[in-house]
Amino acid sequence: MKHRYKVREIAQQAGLSEATVDRVLHGRPGVREDTRAEVQQAISDLDKQRSQLRLNGRKFLFDVVMQTPPRFSAEFRTALEAELPMLSPALVRCRFHFRDTESVPAMVDTLGKLTARGTHGVILKAPDHPEVVAAVDRLVDIGVPVVTYVTDVPTSARLAYVGIDNRAAGATAAYLVDQWLGDVDKEVLITLSSSVFRGEGEREMGFRTTLRALAAERGTDTGRTVVEIAGTDGMDSTIETLVLDALVEHPNVEAVYSIGGGNTAIARSFAELGRRCRVFVGHDLDEDNRVLLRSGTLSAVLHHELRADARLACRMLMQARGALEGVTNVSSPIQVLTRFNSV
Incomplete structure (x- = not known):
């Protein structure tokens, strides 16, 4: 049976005889299970060493848009x-292109300029829009791999999506809100930064669907009333104005699922009107949310490990460039953080 390594190489790595390794590779009897495990571990170690050699001296320049x-x-x-x-022995550098708000044409222009700037790959958080799809496809057509992050552009030729399962995150938020509200018949406010981000839409869909399902389990036909705010771009000034208006119009709102951020402004709106927020669930453990969690203003934050996401995104781009192999994409685990287990 052919193998990607010579029997001698595997035997040296495992500290076993060539005859023993040969028996393991050919599935012959008379070999203990722990010996088979040693051979498999040796092969795994050789794979890692080969990857390290392949990376040695390689340089990558990735753009984060x-x-x-x-x-x-x-x-x-x-x-x-x-x-x-941590990606050594390869040398990886990144250029950052961040915008608080950006029109689709501006996003397309940013992506288009990368073709002349020698990029080896792109990590992208962008609206799911036909023009963005076309811009991603143009990059891929000239050999530039693109990984979408947090929110997907699934009809494009992007390499992969990295991040949480957004629908599952919304479902988790619905479960937490419903459990904490219990039998109290109160309305729920949900806030989105923009309807053009697929990830936010998936979170909303998961939230609404699960709220209805939980109501059905209790034998309630209608379920909880949901009040929606969108188009805030996650900016505090916009959010505060819209939340104040919504709270005045809907005096029965006592729970919030913040999909698009701006949680300090949301909390300030409740305080300004002297209103109680029984349950407040948000996303991402940024500095604002750390403060709100510690104070008990936020009930829970749905978080995913950003360093693990960043590492996976880079490794997938490196694999697309032929520098790695065996990198598989998995959804980021959704962590439920409260003031008792946050950092």
Whole structure:
């Protein structure tokens, strides 16, 4: 049976005889299970060594293009820069293109300029829009792999999506809100930064669907009333105005699922009107949310490990460039953080 390594190489790595390794590789009897495990471990170690040799001396320049509020872009940049040294012996550098708000044409222009700037790959957080799809496809057509992050552009030729299962995150938020409200018949406010981000739409869909399902389990036909605010771009000033208006119009709102951020402004709106927020669930452990969690203002934050995401995104781009192999994409685990288990 042919193998990617010579029997002698495997035997040296495992510290076993060539005859023993040969028996394991050919599935012959008379070999203990722990010996078979030693051979498999040796092969795995050789794979890692081969990857290290392949990376030695390689240089990569990745571009990070994101439309997102500064509080999230700062957290992701810190996480990514912390991971870059861990990608050695390859040398990986990143250029950052962050915008608080950006029109689709501006996003397309940013992506288009990368073709002339020698990029080896792109990590992208962008609206799911036909023009963005076309811009991604143009990059891929000239050999530039693109990984979408947090929110997907699934009909494009992007390499992969990295991040949480957004529908599952919304379902988790619905479960927490419903459990904490219990039998109290109160309305729920949900806030989105923009309806053009697929990830936010999936979170909303998961939230609404699960709320209805939980109501059906209790034998309630209608379920909880949901009040929606969208188009805030995650900016505090916009959010505060819209939330104040919504709270005045809907005096029965006592729970919030913040999909698009701006949680300090949301909390300030409740305080300004002297209103109680029984349950407040948000996303991402940024500095604002850390403060709100510690104070008990936020009930829970749905978080995913940004460093793990950054590492996976870079490794997938490196694999697309032929520098790695065996990198598989998996959804980021959704962590439910409260003031008792947050950092």
